[in-house]
Amino acid sequence: MTDATRESAPAGGGKLAEAVKESAMAALLAFVLTSLMLGVRTVDAPGGLGLQYRWHLVIGAMVIVFVGRLLLKLFWWKEDGGAPAAVGAASGRFATLTEPLRKFAAPALVIFAFVLPFLPIADRQIIDIGILVLTYVLLGWGLNVVVGLAGLLDLGYVAFYAVGAYSYALLATHFGLSFWTVLPLAGILAAMWGMILGFPVLRLRGDYLAIVTLAFGEIIRVILLNWVEVTKGPDGISGIPRPSFFGLEFKRFGENTFHNFFGIEYSSMHRIIFLYYIILVLAMITNYVTMRLRRLPVGRAWEAMREDEIACRALGINTTNTKLTAFAIGAFFGGLGGSFFATRQGFISPESFTFIESAIILAIVVLGGMGSQFGVAVAAIAMIGGFELLRNMDWVKGFVESTFGIENFDPNEYRMLIFGLLMVVIMVWKPRGFVGTRMPTIFLGKERKAISGDLVKEGEG
Amino acid sequence: MEYFLQQLINGLTLGSIYGLIAIGYTMVYGIIGMINFAHGDIFMIGAFISLIAFLILMSLGLTFIPLALLIVLIVAMIVTSAYGWTVERLAYRPLRESFRLAPLITAIGMSIFLQNYVQIAQGARVKPLQPVITGGYTIMEKNGFTVQISNIQILIMVLTVALMAIFSWVIAKTPLGRAQRACEQDRVMASLLGVNVDRTISLTFVIGAALAAVAGLMFLLYYGVIDFYIGFIAGIKAFTAAVLGGIGSLPGAMLGGLIIGLIETFWSAYFTIEYKDVAAFSMLAIVLIFLPSGLLGKPEVEKV
Numbered sequence: 212m213t214d215a216t217r218e219s220a221p222a223g224g225g226k227l228a229e230a231v232k233e234s235a236m237a238a239l240l241a242f243v244l245t246s247l248m249l250g251v252r253t254v255d256a257p258g259g260l261g262l263q264y265r266w267h268l269v270i271g272a273m274v275i276v277f278v279g280r281l282l283l284k285l286f287w288w289k290e291d292g293g294a295p296a297a298v299g300a301a302s303g304r305f306a307t308l309t310e311p312l313r314k315f316a317a318p319a320l321v322i323f324a325f326v327l328p329f330l331p332i333a334d335r336q337i338i339d340i341g342i343l344v345l346t347y348v349l350l351g352w353g354l355n356v357v358v359g360l361a362g363l364l365d366l367g368y369v370a371f372y373a374v375g376a377y378s379y380a381l382l383a384t385h386f387g388l389s390f391w392t393v394l395p396l397a398g399i400l401a402a403m404w405g406m407i408l409g410f411p412v413l414r415l416r417g418d419y420l421a422i423v424t425l426a427f428g429e430i431i432r433v434i435l436l437n438w439v440e441v442t443k444g445p446d447g448i449s450g451i452p453r454p455s456f457f458g459l460e461f462k463r464f465g466e467n468t469f470h471n472f473f474g475i476e477y478s479s480m481h482r483i484i485f486l487y488y489i490i491l492v493l494a495m496i497t498n499y500v501t502m503r504l505r506r507l508p509v510g511r512a513w514e515a516m517r518e519d520e521i522a523c524r525a526l527g528i529n530t531t532n533t534k535l536t537a538f539a540i541g542a543f544f545g546g547l548g549g550s551f552f553a554t555r556q557g558f559i560s561p562e563s564f565t566f567i568e569s570a571i572i573l574a575i576v577v578l579g580g581m582g583s584q585f586g587v588a589v590a591a592i593a594m595i596g597g598f599e600l601l602r603n604m605d606w607v608k609g610f611v612e613s614t615f616g617i618e619n620f621d622p623n624e625y626r627m628l629i630f631g632l633l634m635v636v637i638m639v640w641k642p643r644g645f646v647g648t649r650m651p652t653i654f655l656g657k658e659r660k661a662i663s664g665d666l667v668k669e670g671e672g
Numbered sequence: 673m674e675y676f677l678q679q680l681i682n683g684l685t686l687g688s689i690y691g692l693i694a695i696g697y698t699m700v701y702g703i704i705g706m707i708n709f710a711h712g713d714i715f716m717i718g719a720f721i722s723l724i725a726f727l728i729l730m731s732l733g734l735t736f737i738p739l740a741l742l743i744v745l746i747v748a749m750i751v752t753s754a755y756g757w758t759v760e761r762l763a764y765r766p767l768r769e770s771f772r773l774a775p776l777i778t779a780i781g782m783s784i785f786l787q788n789y790v791q792i793a794q795g796a797r798v799k800p801l802q803p804v805i806t807g808g809y810t811i812m813e814k815n816g817f818t819v820q821i822s823n824i825q826i827l828i829m830v831l832t833v834a835l836m837a838i839f840s841w842v843i844a845k846t847p848l849g850r851a852q853r854a855c856e857q858d859r860v861m862a863s864l865l866g867v868n869v870d871r872t873i874s875l876t877f878v879i880g881a882a883l884a885a886v887a888g889l890m891f892l893l894y895y896g897v898i899d900f901y902i903g904f905i906a907g908i909k910a911f912t913a914a915v916l917g918g919i920g921s922l923p924g925a926m927l928g929g930l931i932i933g934l935i936e937t938f939w940s941a942y943f944t945i946e947y948k949d950v951a952a953f954s955m956l957a958i959v960l961i962f963l964p965s966g967l968l969g970k971p972e973v974e975k976v
Contacts, residue, residue, distance in 0.1 A: 240754060247724045248721065259802055362773075418706065423956060426912075430954065433947065628784075632785050642774045
């Protein structure tokens with residue numbers, strides 16, 4: 212896709228020669244990039260830093276780049292540099308083929324989620340992963356209101372998650388309030404913070420907004436870290452109470468316990484399954500509320516604002532209120548997720564609320580196709596589930612260690628690397644999201660095609 | 673007063689480093705209107721390349737420090753520029769005609785990728801370097817408190833001023849600078865008039881990355897420790913500097929960098945060191961709310 216390829220390439224052998232030349236250039240670039248960074252490793256040595264040379268990695272990177280570029284050039288890219296039209300057509304055909312399936316996919320997924328704990332495959336680990344995935348589904352849906360529906364890029368979403376978590380942790384440990392009392396309170400507190408943080412940034416355009424929200428997220432984290440009298444700083448808050456089932460606790464001993472009341476054998480699984488259903492119901496509520504909101508005037512206004520803010524203002528929509536409600540509602544769900552996180556872990560510290568958390572949630576929304584509820588859920592399952600799989604992949608470790616001769620290979624280290632790369636690749640390949648599409652909910656008459664999101668470039672972030 | 677003077681010198685040094693990074697943000701924003709979120713990590717890569725190149729030269733037995741630093745500077749600028757160029761080529765160019773948030777999202781992905789790439793390649797521990805440039809001058813001495821300016825501080829400030837002068841000249845007088853300003857105003861029209869837009873944008877990224885590499889080397893020499901995470905915070909602060917000075921304006925970026933450096937240093941000196949990041953970030957929010965076009969920027973006209 213360089214400038215050279217844009218010019219019409221000579222046919223036949225000339226093309227191969229050109230491809231080889233280009234690939235050689237790419238390999239040379241790879242050499243420049245990797246020679247110092249990958250080829251030399253600084254290691255701790257007596258009296259400062261020592262060096263360790265690893266030229267095989269540089270050569271490996273060059274070979275991969277050369278071959279990859281050559282194959283792409285010969286078989287994938289068209290003369291003008293784009294991906295072959297067949298791919299676009301194929302994915303279009305795929306979309307029409309799966310259209311009827313899509314109708315059933317979402318209900319099937321929900322039913323599966325509800326019966327999962329009773330399936331024979333469900334052991335403790337599966338349920339734990341399920342809880343984690345559902346937490347991210349909830350957060351993804353919450354952020355989807357802000358980013359997907361209202362089109363406001365929020366890079367500090369984790370701040371509201373933190374507000375929710377700390378609200379529950381502090382209220383429960385200091386005042387002894389129960390999870391069910393604090394849950395709505397935490398949501399409202401987070402929503403209030405959403406308004407407070409949203410208010411100053413209303414006038415800002417899309418990308419400025421992103422940086423300011425990012426800065427706000429960092430401010431909240433720094434305060435949590437340093438306000439030791441209240442938050443106990445980096446030590447975090449431990450001993451956060453677990454939720455109860457209508458006053459019944461999930462303990463092995465005691466009067467009011469779940470297994471005593473129902474006269475069943477004690478099992479530590481009860482609490483896990485209970486937590487699983489809490490987060491499932493919370494996520495379902497989030498989904499339901501969002502779906503309903505999309506049909507209300509405010510939801511329509513969000514989508515209109517996402518497509519074109521100037522037109523929105525020209526039509527008399529109060530963009531200030533529209534943005535603030537989006538921030539507040541998104542933050543509310545973030546707060547719910549946060550207090551669930553606190554009660555599940557029993558321990559929270561500022562370390563759980565770093566920027567990378569915001570980035571993961573944002574990636575879920577983006578890869579799911581901003582605005583699509585189903586897409587966000589699928590993206591959360593794929594990404595979080597994928598991370599967990601990577602954590603448990605011993606065969607990858609063995610494979611890489613024996614094939615490439617790298618010692619102490621830990622696939623888990625590559626989690627974020629792959630994640631960052633995926634964000635770039637999917638965005639470049641399918642900017643409108645991998646799973647869903649983001650059409651506005653309503654259309655004027657039959658002009659669905661004419662104003663679909665794919666054809667319109669946004670004026671505003 | 674002596675304490676104030678000392679902090680002023682420290683703040684100006686820090687501000688020079690921020691200013692050099694901020695130029696990269698401001699030039700890219702000026703020409704394609706996107707926040708290059710990965711620029712902070714390009715700065716971090718510059719610092720790492722400098723460290724590695726310096727250690728290699730030392731292990732080869734080059735002990736004449738000025739020559740070694742000159743070679744390190746050139747190598748770091750070249751390699752870091754290659755990173756800047758590659759990032760633009762792979763992550764931003766394909767999305768140039770896409771919707772506004774798309775390149776910002778790939779930029780975040782790129783930033784995460786680069787951080788983890790360096791972490792895996794070089795390890796997560798902090799990398800210390802013994803002081804390379806030592807010595808300094810005592811400016812004044814009163815009541816037992818000495819105000820000092822070290823050689824490294826002088827080097828940082830002189831180098832920054834020199835680079836500023838060179839790049840202001842490049843933007844104002846050379847064909848490349850003219851092409852950049854043309855692309856800034858109207859990309860389509862510039863390409864119709866024979867400006868190679870792709871090449872100009874690539875060169876903008878290369879220049880920004882080269883300056884970030886200089887900042888990386890200065891950071892390494894000044895603080896003596898680096899890790900893979902330095903780019904994130906420094907990046908946000910440099911961006912704040914670019915916004916404060918008026919995004920798109922080269923002298924503005926430098927001015928903004930100095931102001932942010934001074935705010936941070938004085939905040940740490942007179943209030944609490946823990947909340948210095950909060951001070952810098954709050955500054956960003958305040959500036960954007962009350963002075964969206966910055967100190968030296970042109971007010972932006974919304975085009976429909």
